[in-house]
Every structure is written in C-alpha cells, then in structure tokens.
Amino acid sequence: xxxxxxxxxxRLGEGLTAQWMAHxxxxxxxxxxxxxxFARVVTNYDGLLISVLTEAQADRSGQWRRTAxxxxxxxxxxxxxARGEGARLAAAVSLVLASAKVRDHVADGDGLLARRPVxxxxxxxxxxxxxxxERTGSAVGFDTAVLVExxxxxxxxxxxxxxxxxxxxxxxxxxxxxxxxxxxTAVLAGRPGNAVPLAEAGRLFGRLAHLLDAVEDRQAxxxxxxxxxxxxxxxxxxxxxxxxxxxxxxIRLALREVEFTDGRLAHRLLVHELPxxxxxAFGTASCAHGRPESYGPQPGGPxxxxxxxxxxxxPLPPEPPRRDRRGLLAGCAVWLGLACxxxxxxxxxxxxxxxxxxxxxxxxxxxxxxxxxxxCGCCGEDGCCDGCGCDCGC
Numbered sequence: 001x002x003x004x005x006x007x008x009x010x011r012l013g014e015g016l017t018a019q020w021m022a023h024x025x026x027x028x029x030x031x032x033x034x035x036x037x038f039a040r041v042v043t044n045y046d047g048l049l050i051s052v053l054t055e056a057q058a059d060r061s062g063q064w065r066r067t068a069x070x071x072x073x074x075x076x077x078x079x080x081x082a083r084g085e086g087a088r089l090a091a092a093v094s095l096v097l098a099s100a101k102v103r104d105h106v107a108d109g110d111g112l113l114a115r116r117p118v119x120x121x122x123x124x125x126x127x128x129x130x131x132x133x134e135r136t137g138s139a140v141g142f143d144t145a146v147l148v149e150x151x152x153x154x155x156x157x158x159x160x161x162x163x164x165x166x167x168x169x170x171x172x173x174x175x176x177x178x179x180x181x182x183x184x185t186a187v188l189a190g191r192p193g194n195a196v197p198l199a200e201a202g203r204l205f206g207r208l209a210h211l212l213d214a215v216e217d218r219q220a221x222x223x224x225x226x227x228x229x230x231x232x233x234x235x236x237x238x239x240x241x242x243x244x245x246x247x248x249x250x251i252r253l254a255l256r257e258v259e260f261t262d263g264r265l266a267h268r269l270l271v272h273e274l275p276x277x278x279x280x281a282f283g284t285a286s287c288a289h290g291r292p293e294s295y296g297p298q299p300g301g302p303x304x305x306x307x308x309x310x311x312x313x314x315p316l317p318p319e320p321p322r323r324d325r326r327g328l329l330a331g332c333a334v335w336l337g338l339a340c341x342x343x344x345x346x347x348x349x350x351x352x353x354x355x356x357x358x359x360x361x362x363x364x365x366x367x368x369x370x371x372x373x374x375x376c377g378c379c380g381e382d383g384c385c386d387g388c389g390c391d392c393g394c
Contacts, residue, residue, distance in 0.1 A: 003045030054086025
C-alpha cells in the first residue's frame with residue numbers, strides 16, 4: 001500500500017471515512033475483477049483519488065455503490081463499495097504507476113531486485129501490469145500511453161540531470177501523467193468543462209508526489225547510493241518545501257474552478273490532507289487529537305473507549321462477549337490479511353481474535369479539531385469548526 005494522501009479518520013469523521021473506505025475497497029475489487037487476485041497488491045491511497053474525483057462530479061442518479069462480500073481487511077464484514085468507470089480508471093492508473101515503481105526499484109537494484117533472476121521476474125510483472133492498465137484504460141476511454149511515455153521519459157531526464165538542473169525539469173513526466181488522469185475524470189463524469197482546472201490540479205499533484213517521495217527517500221538513497229532528484233540537482237530541502245507548499249496552494253486554487261456535485265471528500269483529501277502529507281514528509285507533523293476520544297493504546301497501557309478515564313490504573317473496557325470473538329483459524333486469517341496490507345501500522349483495525357478496536361502504530365498524524373471543516377462540509381459531529389484556516393471562499 002503506497003501513496004501520500006493517508007488521511008486520519010479522526011479528521012475525516014465517520015461519514016467521510018465510510019466514503020473513503022468505499023473508494024479504497026472499490027479500487028481493490030476493480031483490480032481483482034479485471035486482473036485477478038494478485039493485481040490487488042497495487043491498491044494505493046493516491047490512485048483512489050481518481051475514483052473520488054469521478055464520483056464527486058457525477059450525476060448521482062446512477063448506481064455508484066454496490067455491496068461487497070466479507071473481507072479479512074474489514075473484519076470479515078460486508079461493505080458498500082464504489083463501482084463504475086471511476087474505479088476502473090483508478091485501477092488502470094494504479095497498475096501503470098505500480099509498474100513504474102517496480103521498474104524504478106529494479107533500475108536502482110534495491111534489495112532482492114539486485115539479483116538478476118528476481119529483477120527479470122519483476123520486469124515481467126511490470127510489463128504485465130502495463131498491458132493490464134492499457135486494457136482497462138481503453139475500456140473507459142483513457143489512453144494509458146501518456147502514462148507509459150511519461151515513465152519512459154523519466155529515465156532520460158534523470159540521466160541528464162545534474163547540479164544546477166531545476167528539479168521541476170525532473171518532475172515534469174509525473175506532472176504530465178497525473179494531469180491526464182485527473183482531466184479524464186471530467187470526461188467520465190460528463191463534466192468536460194472541469195477538464196482544464198482538473199488537469200492543473202493533477203499536474204501539481206504529480207509534482208507534489210514526486211517531491212515528497214524524494215524528500216522521504218533522501219537519506220535512504222544517500223546510504224544506498226541510489227539516485228535522488230534532490231541530491232542530483234543540488235536542491236536544498238528549503239527549496240523543496242517551498243515548491244511543495246506552492247503546489248498545495250495551486251491545487252486549492254484549481255479546485256475552486258471545478259464544478260462538483262458533492263465535493264466534500266475530494267476537498268477534504270486534496271485541500272486539507274495534502275498539507276498534512278507535506279508536514280509528514282518534512283517531519284513537521286504533530287498529533288493533537290485526544291486519546292480519550294478514540295479506542296487505542298493509552299498512557300499506561302490500557303485501551304479506553306470514548307470519554308473513559310485513562311492513565312495508570314484506569315479501568316479496562318469490558319471484554320467483548322465470548323460469542324463475538326473469532327476462533328483460532330478465523331483470527332489467523334484476519335491477522336494475515338492485516339499484516340500483508342500494513343493495517344497494523346497505518347490505520348485502525350479490529351483485533352484479529354478479540355475484535356477490540358485497535359489503532360495502528362503510525363496512525364497518529366492528525367491535528368484534531370483545528371483542522372476540521374466548516375462550510376466545506378466536513379465539520380465533525382461535535383461542531384468544532386474554529387481555526388479551520390480554509391480559504392476555500394465560503
């Protein structure tokens with residue numbers, strides 16, 4: 001699971017979290033339906049934005065949801081998931097992006113990919129994903145050649161880049177590819193007038209994704225000797241941060257020109273979550289949501305329900321009735337699903353056997369009520385809307 005837009009559900013609220021999960025599961029199931037079980041490994045947080053944008057612009061008279069069967073990642077429960085051309089376009093884009101990521105790791109000789117038999121197998125997988133993405137893209141009227149050409153052009157630009165080369169010359173292929181994908185959501189939704197501002201938002205999103213990836217990988221790339229755009233071009237972190245902040249602001253301005261049917265989730269992710277992604281990449285993120293408001297590990301060890309006292313000696317919540325717990329084999333299956341998809345680290349989840357609510361080790365990057373919406377439609381149930389800082393023009 002990869003991607004820079006990893007929203008904290010404490011900021012999203014219950015309603016938008018359900019919508020976000022519907023798009024995430026819809027992307028995963030679209031990959032499985034069209035390309036088999038193994039293709040589900042390319043499910044990523046950024047790819048689902050394509051599905052979100054398509055649905056946000058579309059006429060809601062169509063059938064945009066379906067009920068999916070039980071899944072280990074949902075605690076073996078059914079769920080309402082996104083369906084339709086938006087999810088399929090997201091699948092096509094995700095396949096091509098994953099292919100590019102695999103080829104990039106092969107070129108850098110990362111880990112096991114430095115071994116020739118493994119790298120050959122990885123190249124075959126990447127080529128299969130390219131072809132699969134092309135088939136699915138064609139089915140929804142999107143030519144993935146623009147994505148593949150951008151990936152191929154990236155290698156040449158990196159070979160030519162050196163000290164003094166503008167880092168934006170290196171991010172151009174990612175910008176071009178993402179702009180095309182964002183713009184096509186307007187075509188699928190029947191809103192051709194949105195194509196231009198969405199292309200601009202996509203261009204800046206691609207720039208931001210490339211920059212943040214470079215920032216996060218800078219130290220590891222230096223240790224392994226891998227190529228990094230910031231190091232190769234001599235771009236200081238201060239300049240990378242300025243470019244990232246400018247991209248976030250540009251996306252916000254571009255989205256003002258987009259006509260949405262219901263843009264709450266898209267606005268939440270692209271206007272309010274992207275700054276959090278930038279802070280996280282540059283190490284300036286903080287978590288301010290109160291632990292008592294969520295299930296999760298409290299100071300002193302215990303897990304407390306909402307509103308419960310916490311700290312050393314705090315009472316533990318009552319154990320779930322034994323009939324609600326999972327058996328050994330069912331719990332093992334759920335545990336395996338959680339482990340293979342990073343849910344232990346990156347989100348809330350049910351305990352595999354106890355079914356208690358747990359919080360992932362890395363799921364602490366939210367900033368609390370000061371980051372919630374007002375007129376943007378994402379104010380939490382507690383009505384905390386002060387200090388939002390959203391200049392979306394409401």
